[in-house]
Amino acid sequence: VGPPIYQKDRIYTHAPPAGVSTGLGYLGNGSGAVMPVEAMSMPGKGGLQLTGKLGEVIRESAQIGLSWVKAHAYELGITQTPEEQFLTDRDIHVHMPEGSIGKEGPSAGTAILSAFVSLFTKTPINPDIAMTGEISLVGQVLPVGGLKEKILAAHRAGIKTILAPGANRADIEENVPESVKTGIKFVYVEDVKEVLHEVFKGQAVTERWKDTLSL
Amino acid sequence: VGPPIYQKDRIYTHAPPAGVSTGLGYLGNGSGAVMPVEAMSMPGKGGLQLTGKLGEVIRESAQIGLSWVKAHAYELGITQTPEEQFLTDRDIHVHMPEGSIGKEGPSAGTAILSAFVSLFTKTPINPDIAMTGEISLVGQVLPVGGLKEKILAAHRAGIKTILAPGANRADIEENVPESVKTGIKFVYVEDVKEVLHEVFKGQAVTERWKDTLSL
Amino acid sequence: VGPPIYQKDRIYTHAPPAGVSTGLGYLGNGSGAVMPVEAMSMPGKGGLQLTGKLGEVIRESAQIGLSWVKAHAYELGITQTPEEQFLTDRDIHVHMPEGSIGKEGPSAGTAILSAFVSLFTKTPINPDIAMTGEISLVGQVLPVGGLKEKILAAHRAGIKTILAPGANRADIEENVPESVKTGIKFVYVEDVKEVLHEVFKGQAVTERWKDTLSL
Numbered sequence: 001v002g003p004p005i006y007q008k009d010r011i012y013t014h015a016p017p018a019g020v021s022t023g024l025g026y027l028g029n030g031s032g033a034v035m036p037v038e039a040m041s042m043p044g045k046g047g048l049q050l051t052g053k054l055g056e057v058i059r060e061s062a063q064i065g066l067s068w069v070k071a072h073a074y075e076l077g078i079t080q081t082p083e084e085q086f087l088t089d090r091d092i093h094v095h096m097p098e099g100s101i102g103k104e105g106p107s108a109g110t111a112i113l114s115a116f117v118s119l120f121t122k123t124p125i126n127p128d129i130a131m132t133g134e135i136s137l138v139g140q141v142l143p144v145g146g147l148k149e150k151i152l153a154a155h156r157a158g159i160k161t162i163l164a165p166g167a168n169r170a171d172i173e174e175n176v177p178e179s180v181k182t183g184i185k186f187v188y189v190e191d192v193k194e195v196l197h198e199v200f201k202g203q204a205v206t207e208r209w210k211d212t213l214s215l
Numbered sequence: 216v217g218p219p220i221y222q223k224d225r226i227y228t229h230a231p232p233a234g235v236s237t238g239l240g241y242l243g244n245g246s247g248a249v250m251p252v253e254a255m256s257m258p259g260k261g262g263l264q265l266t267g268k269l270g271e272v273i274r275e276s277a278q279i280g281l282s283w284v285k286a287h288a289y290e291l292g293i294t295q296t297p298e299e300q301f302l303t304d305r306d307i308h309v310h311m312p313e314g315s316i317g318k319e320g321p322s323a324g325t326a327i328l329s330a331f332v333s334l335f336t337k338t339p340i341n342p343d344i345a346m347t348g349e350i351s352l353v354g355q356v357l358p359v360g361g362l363k364e365k366i367l368a369a370h371r372a373g374i375k376t377i378l379a380p381g382a383n384r385a386d387i388e389e390n391v392p393e394s395v396k397t398g399i400k401f402v403y404v405e406d407v408k409e410v411l412h413e414v415f416k417g418q419a420v421t422e423r424w425k426d427t428l429s430l
Numbered sequence: 431v432g433p434p435i436y437q438k439d440r441i442y443t444h445a446p447p448a449g450v451s452t453g454l455g456y457l458g459n460g461s462g463a464v465m466p467v468e469a470m471s472m473p474g475k476g477g478l479q480l481t482g483k484l485g486e487v488i489r490e491s492a493q494i495g496l497s498w499v500k501a502h503a504y505e506l507g508i509t510q511t512p513e514e515q516f517l518t519d520r521d522i523h524v525h526m527p528e529g530s531i532g533k534e535g536p537s538a539g540t541a542i543l544s545a546f547v548s549l550f551t552k553t554p555i556n557p558d559i560a561m562t563g564e565i566s567l568v569g570q571v572l573p574v575g576g577l578k579e580k581i582l583a584a585h586r587a588g589i590k591t592i593l594a595p596g597a598n599r600a601d602i603e604e605n606v607p608e609s610v611k612t613g614i615k616f617v618y619v620e621d622v623k624e625v626l627h628e629v630f631k632g633q634a635v636t637e638r639w640k641d642t643l644s645l
Contacts, residue, residue, distance in 0.1 A: 271483070272483060272529050272530050275481040275482070275483070275525075275529055276529060278479060278481055278523070279481055279523075279525055279529075282470060282472060282479065282521075282523040283470070285472035285473065285474075285521075286470050286471065286472040286523075288472075288473075294473075298473060298519070299473060300473045300474075300519075301472075301473055320530060321528065321529035321530050324529075349527070349528065349529055349530075351441065351466075351468055351525065351527040352468040352469075352470050352481075352523060352524075352525035352527075353446055353447055353449065353450055353468045353470065355441060355442050355443065355446075355527075357441060357527060357528060381443065382443075405443040405444070406443070406444070
């Protein structure tokens with residue numbers, strides 16, 4: 001595993017396991033923050049538990065992300081047939097550290113959905129990738145706010161790739177200073193399928209998705 | 216699929232799948248909005264999940280719409296016999312983006328019911344059609360308010376057809392300025408069967424409905 | 431079906447189907463209202479769903495009405511033997527439009543019970559008949575308040591017959607102005623069996639009830 005590495009604004013001392021993605025949040029006080037999403041499953045009865053001082057909208061985000069994954073479990077290669085029941089004998093827990101910081105808003109959508117897909121396909125996500133974007137139930141990625149603050153936080157934390165909503169592209173290109181964007185590759189997305197193909201690029205799962213989860 | 220298309224006040228960059236309809240809402244601050252309804256199903260046990268910061272009345276609307284569809288599943292061609300159980304092995308999730316905007320009121324009734332029928336008959340709805348109208352449990356379409364604001368929002372979004380309650384006809388014809396209504400075809404409806412025949416006009420399902428869902 | 435007919439204070443543009451009765455409500459602001467009750471059944475597991483922004487007392491009314499009908503299903507001719515299970519493979523949904531108006535109080539009892547009997551015997555109720563009255567579990571009809579306001583609302587809506595509790599008779603005859611009662615036939619009832627014989631007078635079901643549901 002190697003010695004712990006303390007990176008500024010990164011909470012993990014070692015690369016996190018499958019089920020962890022990196023979101024970008026905008027705190028009420030005007031600053032942005034790198035905001036990990038942790039999803040874990042355990043033997044259970046199909047429940048969904050949410051922690052991290054989460055407001056109502058962000059909790060609904062998690063329900064939306066989980067429903068999308070359940071509805072596409074077969075295409076994602078998680079179940080073997082389209083009718084197969086999924087997660088009936090598991091409980092899912094989603095947590096967003098740090099526990100004492102309140103979090104609200106819909107912009108963690110793409111991060112939450114990615115954490116679920118990472119968990120269920122057992123494929124860890126590169127911790128140098130971050131993302132922000134609201135998701136609709138049918139998978140449209142919707143624009144978000146606080147982009148300058150979010151990108152600044154990602155920059156400070158050494159993030160190398162940011163997935164952002166296509167509808168925010170003009171705003172990012174015109175209004176966010178170059179100094180803040182330096183060293184970061186921006187990938188603009190419209191649909192959650194694009195998010196997944198980018199987040200898991202090069203991994204085994206995307207091979208399967210070429211047939212079932214095409215854009 | 217084609218390149219993404221950014222239309223003012225439209226949230227989808229590509230034509231949405233079956234299960235999506237377009238409602239028209241009136242926000243508390245005096246403006247109207249195009250308000251999509253997204254319905255999706257997944258393997259489950261017959262549950263109904265509702266997200267989108269929905270108030271009690273709009274949540275009841277969804278229950279009314281689902282009950283009407285369940286009671287008419289055979290006439291709609293969704294089940295094969297009148298006694299056939301429906302949705303016992305599926306969960307339904309209804310979401311109304313955007314996630315952070317609160318929504319309340321009964322006027323999304325026709326849009327919600329149409330989204331359900333679209334989902335269960337696997338027939339996408341033309342995104343240039345919008346609708347507003349409360350539904351009663353036996354399918355009567357009831358009048359709504361905020362029509363001028365709703366039609367203005369539809370006009371800005373390039374909507375081409377609006378289904379509205381017959382009881383609102385005089386109000387729309389007399390009190391909504393021509394400049395707002397230009398380019399929009401108005402279809403006045405009394406019953407949800409008329410809504411469905413209009414929304415799915417020209418589609419395969421309406422052929423079946425000629426015998427079973429006549430007006 | 432014919433062209434839609436817009437009658438003042440009537441919500442249905444065509445005669446409603448079986449399962450619909452007309453109650454009379456008293457709104458908190460001092461006015462009365464014609465208040466339809468819609469009951470519908472669908473394939474299910476024996477559940478009862480109630481919508482229409484209903485308070486606790488009116489929800490209990492619905493439970494009382496359904497229990498009375500279940501206990502008398504054989505006498506009503508709905509089941510074939512006294513022990514036959516009833517509604518185990520159906521869900522019932524009761525709705526009271528309009529969805530955004532809150533409703534409370536016990537006076538919709540006779541209307542709710544009539545809607546259930548109409549639904550299960552597949553016998554529509556004449557929409558020119560309205561009723562008000564609390565019901566007890568063993569079928570006693572109990573007096574209600576707000577009679578002047580309720581009768582005024584019925585009068586404005588062109589109602590031709592009102593079933594009211596016998597215990598309210600003196601109040602109606604002495605305190606409600608003739609101008610409000612003009613054109614309306616009043617039928618005073620003590621027991622829900624009298625309600626049913628009057629509401630379904632002349633229909634096939636009352637023939638059967640002569641033997642089984644006598645007063």
